[in-house]
Amino acid sequence: xxxxxxxxxxxxxxxxxxxxxxxxxxxxxxxxxxxxxxxxxxxxxxxxxxxxxxxxxxxxxxxxxxxxxxxxxxxxxxxxxxxxxxxxxxxxxxxxxxxxxxxxxxxxxxxxxxxxxxxxxxxxxxxxxxxxxxxxxxxxxxxxxxxxxxxxxxxxxxxxxxxxxxxxxxxxxxxxxxxxxxxxxxxxxxxxxxxxxxxxxxxxxxxxxxxxxxxxxxxxxxxxxxxxxxxxxxxxxxxxxxxxxxxxxxxxxxxxxxxxxxxxxxxxxxxxx
Amino acid sequence: xxxxxxxxxxxxxxxxxxxxxxxxxxxxxxxxxxxxxxxxxxxxxxxxxxxxxxxxxxxxxxxxxxxxxxxxxxxxxxxxxxxxxxxxxxxxxxxxxxxxxxxxxxxxxxxxxxxxxxxxxxxxxxxxxxxxxxxxxxxxxxxxxxxxxxxxxxxxxxxxxxxxxxxxxxxxxxxxxxxxxxxxxxxxxxxxxxxxxxxxxxxxxxxxxxxxxxxxxxxxxxxxxxxxxxxxxxxxxxxxxxxxxxxxxxxxxxxxxxxxxxxxxxxxxxxxxxxxxxxxxxxxxxxxxxxxxx
Numbered sequence: 411x412x413x414x415x416x417x418x419x420x421x422x423x424x425x426x427x428x429x430x431x432x433x434x435x436x437x438x439x440x441x442x443x444x445x446x447x448x449x450x451x452x453x454x455x456x457x458x459x460x461x462x463x464x465x466x467x468x469x470x471x472x473x474x475x476x477x478x479x480x481x482x483x484x485x486x487x488x489x490x491x492x493x494x495x496x497x498x499x500x501x502x503x504x505x506x507x508x509x510x511x512x513x514x515x516x517x518x519x520x521x522x523x524x525x526x527x528x529x530x531x532x533x534x535x536x537x538x539x540x541x542x543x544x545x546x547x548x549x550x551x552x553x554x555x556x557x558x559x560x561x562x563x564x565x566x567x568x569x570x571x572x573x574x575x576x577x578x579x580x581x582x583x584x585x586x587x588x589x590x591x592x593x594x595x596x597x598x599x600x601x602x603x604x605x606x607x608x609x610x611x612x613x614x615x616x617x618x619x620x621x622x623x624x625x626x627x628x629x630x631x632x633x634x635x636x637x638x639x640x641x642x643x644x645x646x647x648x649x650x651x652x653x654x655x656x657x658x659x660x661x662x663x664x665x666x667x668x669x670x671x672x673x674x675x676x677x678x679x680x681x682x683x
Numbered sequence: 684x685x686x687x688x689x690x691x692x693x694x695x696x697x698x699x700x701x702x703x704x705x706x707x708x709x710x711x712x713x714x715x716x717x718x719x720x721x722x723x724x725x726x727x728x729x730x731x732x733x734x735x736x737x738x739x740x741x742x743x744x745x746x747x748x749x750x751x752x753x754x755x756x757x758x759x760x761x762x763x764x765x766x767x768x769x770x771x772x773x774x775x776x777x778x779x780x781x782x783x784x785x786x787x788x789x790x791x792x793x794x795x796x797x798x799x800x801x802x803x804x805x806x807x808x809x810x811x812x813x814x815x816x817x818x819x820x821x822x823x824x825x826x827x828x829x830x831x832x833x834x835x836x837x838x839x840x841x842x843x844x845x846x847x848x849x850x851x852x853x854x855x856x857x858x859x860x861x862x863x864x865x866x867x868x869x870x871x872x873x874x875x876x877x878x879x880x881x882x883x884x885x886x887x888x889x890x891x892x893x894x895x896x897x898x899x900x901x902x903x904x905x906x907x908x909x910x911x912x913x914x915x916x917x918x919x920x921x922x923x924x925x926x927x928x929x930x931x932x933x934x935x936x937x938x939x940x941x942x943x944x945x946x947x948x949x950x951x952x953x954x955x956x957x958x959x960x961x962x963x964x965x966x967x968x969x970x971x972x973x974x975x976x977x
Contacts, residue, residue: 498861522867534862536855547855550848551867597867 449474449601449632450495450526455504457490464490466656467504472601472634477627479635479643479664481677482653488636489531491653492603495634496528497521509600523551525600529607533590537579541570544578544589548596556596563592566622584615591622601632608639620646640677644668652677692820693942694935695827699895701934702829706888707911708918708926709840710760710881716921717857717877719776723783724763726908727790728882732756732889733805733899734794740806749808753886760882761875769871794901802898812894829891836884837927844923849876857921906950910937913957919970928968 450472457465465487472478480488493499495506497518506513513521527548536544545563549556564571567588573581578589587607594602607623608616620642627633627646637643644650647664652673660667667673687694707729714722735755739748767786771779811825844850855863856873863870892907893899911926914933918925933953940949960967 496865498864518864519867519869522865528865530862530865534859536858536862538858539851539854543851543854546848547851547863547866547868550852593866 446476447474448472449509450634451505451507452491452495453505453507455491455494455506456502457487457494457499458502459490459499463502464656465494465501468651468653468656468658469504470651470658470661472632473649474632475627475630476648477623477633477635477646477664478649478651479637479647480651480653481637481640481643481667481673483638483677485655486653487656488653489605492528492605492634492636495521495603496526498528519551522597522599525598527594527597527599527602529590529594529602529604531605531609533583533586535578535581535586535589535593537577539578540575541573541578541581541589542575544593545570545596548593549598551597559596559598563595566595566625567592584611584618587611587615587619588622591619591626595626595631599631601634602626603634603636605636606638607635608637608642616642640673641668644673688819690939690942691818692822693938695817695820695822697935697938698931699822699826699829699891699934700938701931702833703888703892704907704911704914704934705833705927705930706836706884706891707907708914708930709837709923710885711912712915712918712920712923712926713877713881715915717853717874718768718779720768720779720783721912722881723780724767724786724790725881725885726904726911727787727794728756728760728763728904729885729889729892729908730794730899730901730904731759731790732886733893733903734798734803736890736893737803737805737899745806745808749890752890753883756886756889757879757882760878760885764875764878769874791901791904798901800901802900804898805893805896808890808894811891823895825891825894832887832891833927836887837923840880840884840923843880849873853877910953913953913960915967916957917960917967919967922967922969925967925969 448471452471453469454467455465455469456463456467464485468487468491470478470480480491482488490499494501495513497513497516497520501514504514508521508524508526511524513524513526516524536547539547545560546556549559569585570589570592573585578586581589591602591604591607604623607619611619616639623633623635624646635643635647644664644667650662650664650667651658652660652667660670660673662670707725710725710728711722714720714725732752732755736748736752739751742748743751763786767782768779771782811823811828813824814821815824815827817827844853852863852868852873853876855866855868856870860870863873893903896903910933911930914929915926916929917933918927918929920926933956936952937949940946940952
């Protein structure tokens with residue numbers, strides 16, 4: 411595994427937190443604590459749709475092993491950012507590097523092969539495929555034995571195991587979200603991006619989804635999370651960025667942003683005191 | 684019993700023709716399933732397969748020209764997708780359909796140019812053209828061979844779709860292009876694969892179908908193509924078992940109508956059936972509910 415070597419080679423600063431050894435899914439596990447090495451670097455990214463600039467030159471970093479969140483209202487450009495990282499949109503300017511590789515010129519397939527995966531907005535499970543087949547599709551690029559990873563995602567999501575052969579279209583919204591996350595994990599990514607995983611779910615399920623996000627992060631996964639549910643996202647995140655109409659207007663640690671007066675007013679529904 | 688023995692030849696012919704329609708109909712239904720496109724050129728691909736065999740037998744022995752025909756047909760189907768449909772992947776569906784109609788006319792007119800408008804005599808393929816007697820009916824081996832071969836191919840195809848990785852990828856792509864790409868699936872390759880399978884089956888169908896006919900003309904693909912299309916719609920377009928059942932039904936009923944003596948109306952039956960299906964059950968026998976892809 412080449413990514414292991416890269417990890418060893420990285421020189422760390424002191425930021426970051428210790429991750430415990432976790433499930434079999436991650437190739438980028440470190441025994442020696444985290445380096446804070448920048449895994450994904452986005453610089454001056456611009457994305458336009460037919461003359462409308464959805465993302466207007468944003469820059470941010472995702473350090474290895476952390477949860478980074480982009481929060482903001484509808485149309486702030488969060489989804490466009492994720493979509494351009496994974497090659498579904500071509501950025502009009504800027505650069506995206508992952509492990510030092512430039513992604514902007516790569517196709518989606520190649521980007522996925524290099525270890526990034528996106529849990530798309532609205533879950534988008536393959537409704538006509540069984541739960542098991544959905545998971546196998548997640549591991550489409552792999553040709554090795556999947557049984558360990560299957561056991562692992564089933565241990566994270568026991569409810570999926572019960573529904574092993576059921577068509578994904580018959581699952582509830584929460585179960586579909588779990589499946590979408592499990593499917594993404596099956597590719598053994600180095601970084602997983604999630605686009606509004608809490609969208610349209612009951613509060614108790616949202617809580618469950620965030621518990622899972624924390625758990626897979628605890629096991630060593632780097633996560634880039636896009637959310638409108640700023641409260642939950644900032645609580646879970648190591649680092650947060652606030653996006654407004656295509657620009658990043660604020661950034662800071664998850665805790666700091668959650669306490670920030672502007673953020674509170676705009677996204678957390680708390681009135682000025 | 685009397686009815687059966689009197690109509691056995693027609694029934695056998697119906698099963699055989701139905702099997703041939705089925706092999707063409709699968710091509711329509713698979714392409715529709717994945718691209719939501721009616722590939723109007725499919726019947727003409729079938730015709731071209733006939734012509735390729737005719738021309739290749741003038742140079743090569745049959746054991747070379749039959750595989751050659753299959754290969755050329757597959758390459759043709761794949762190239763049509765690459766040249767005429769792929770560049771329109773993000774265009775409205777109507778544009779792709781018009782492109783398909785264009786390809787259909789292009790193939791017919793190319794065939795007209797190459798054949799000079801003359802009917803080209805289809806070679807006799809030994810064994811499948813030899814006579815065989817079943818009870819009171821005498822027919823060709825191809826009549827019996829067609830349904831058997833068709834069933835074997837369909838079972839193989841269903842295995843491929845339901846139990847292999849590429850089959851799973853095909854089903855994924857048919858529900859959601861973008862998410863399939865996120866899985867690392869090369870959507871274009873999967874679509875090419877669909878055209879490969881469709882054209883392969885059309886080539887086999889063409890070998891079986893034209894051995895019952897003396898010759899091939901540039902419009903020979905029209906009627907069987909249309910009937911296979913009706914079969915696919917009747918069975919529920921997108922569904923492979925549906926296409927097979929629809930094709931068998933159309934083939935058998937058409938020939939029984941001929942048996943009764945209403946030969947003139949046998950084609951009309953197929954198209955009246957189409958009208959009724961569209962009026963009363965537009966999704967066909969096994970079609971998915973009419974939810975459009977968003």
